Amino acid sequence: MTIIGSGLAGYTVARELRKLDKESPLRIISADDGGFYSKPMLSNAFIENKTPESLVITPATQMATQLNAEILTHTQVTQVDPQQHAVYVGEKRLEYSQLVLALGAKPIRLTFEGDAADKVLSVNNLDDYTHFRAALQNAKRISIMGAGLIGCEFANDLQPAGFSVTLIDPLKYPLGQMAPEKVGRTLQQALQDLGVSLYFEKAVKRIDSTDSGYRLTLTDDSVLETDVVLSAIGLRPHTELAAAAGLSVERGIVVDRYLKTSAEDIYAVGDCIQIEGLVLPYVMPLMNAARAVAKSLTGQLTTVNYPAMPVAVKTPACHLVVSPPPAGLAGEWEIEAEGQDVRALFYTPAHELGGFVLMGAKVADKMALAKQLPPLLA
Template identity: 50%
Template sequence: LIGCEFANDLVSIGYEVEVVELFDYALGQLAPREVGEAISEALAQRGVRWHFGSGCKRITRDGDVLELELDNGRTIRVDVVLSAVGLRPRTTLAKNAGLVTDRGIVVDRFLRTSDASIYALGDCKQLEGLVLPFVMPIMHAARALAKTLSGEATQLRYPAMPVVVKTPAHPTVVSSPGPGMSGEWQVESGPDGVRALYLNANGATLGFVLSGKHTVEKAALSKELPAVLE
């Protein structure tokens, strides 16, 4: 996701852009293939070059140039490398303070850590197994914690939180189904974009990805989604 946004921003101001992607299509962890192919094609038309199904094995410097050796044997020479490989909470300080950690700093629904006098929020916290990046989870957590610290004990609740992929070349909105949700993607693809719904066996919408002109359905479809954390 961040890599697509980087590519869109940089190519739009005149940079030559190469994207190395482990999956064989863009947004491989978030969206059906049709969506990833639509966004990568839109960016390719603006000059972005894609290297799918490959990772970066090593980076070496040759004078003012950086040389990337991909694990498919190909070499790319560039001026600057930007990394967009996800987030991992830094828990060292919390561990040294004696707090319980796992993938993040473990908190309860009031954002209390294992020490009731210490709270955590943001990308570093882990709540009921969830470590959620992006802005909206932080905003919901901050509002709940502000009330709690002001004397109104408030448990954190996460509604459905669609993520807008900031790629004007091909506008896209993603609301992935939650962990453990069982269903199948139903995809409609055409020249106006892609409309993908993740439906369970009863036909209920558990997630969606919209691109192109279909992004106007974001608000209506969001109302159909279950909360991430009630």
């Protein structure tokens, strides 16, 4: 059995597999050093002075021992051949009996005018975080593009650490695609109270070098000076390897309820997949999928089920949990608010709960409300 990817998805499949089958040969191919770490920690690691090295929970050598697996580190798979049941690392051919694609997602890259358009950073893995930390050593001003979940988390991490943070987003308020305006405005106020500068209904169109850093020109022609530009505008499933192998690919690698791809003996899990139209780049869907795949790999064909899975936003300035309604679901928000304590419930026309956002003290209602939500995949 072969797993491509050593992120949380790949390693969780391996761990779940070893609970069921301790001896079958297992190979894990990692494009990086294969160390196990918590990717969600990257957006709030700076203020806790977490270095890249300290974020690694278990190095690859120990993971290999724990999992009774061969782990190939710093190894890039260049081709998957479903007909021959083989993957290629350059010219080297490695056969597999069953293959799991845990390829993750990559940051969305925008194009900009200006001579520093290629200087935009993103943080999607430990190597990215290493480069970001290095860029911050002589920096004071940080501009973050994107006021979604990750952008807000970085802003809340970096401003209290002593940086001057600017948050830029084309929508009207933070979390504009996940939450109603009242919630976004409450989070906006909390970030402003920290000292974060906010530019909404604007985007970066040009990035130029200056003697001291960079000059950003926004779509309304306003100008900002900054030392670091961080993009947090979202991720896109990593599908190129699968597409080149002839697998069905749409917004992600298309899988069925068994996490099977369109090719025999190839499964996919994690941020790279699309299942019944859903692309869910969060931890809980990944864990559910990994457990199902592990059973299927050992001969117990198992479908994946997704219950409602609220997401905690790591913004200590304003505690927040979101379980947004599915895209296109008809309904309206009902909101109760007192300061930062906000309870926003999304009801369908039949007055069925379709989603919620909780802030402050109302976060305590998370589990009770989650039980009322319909599953994403039953």
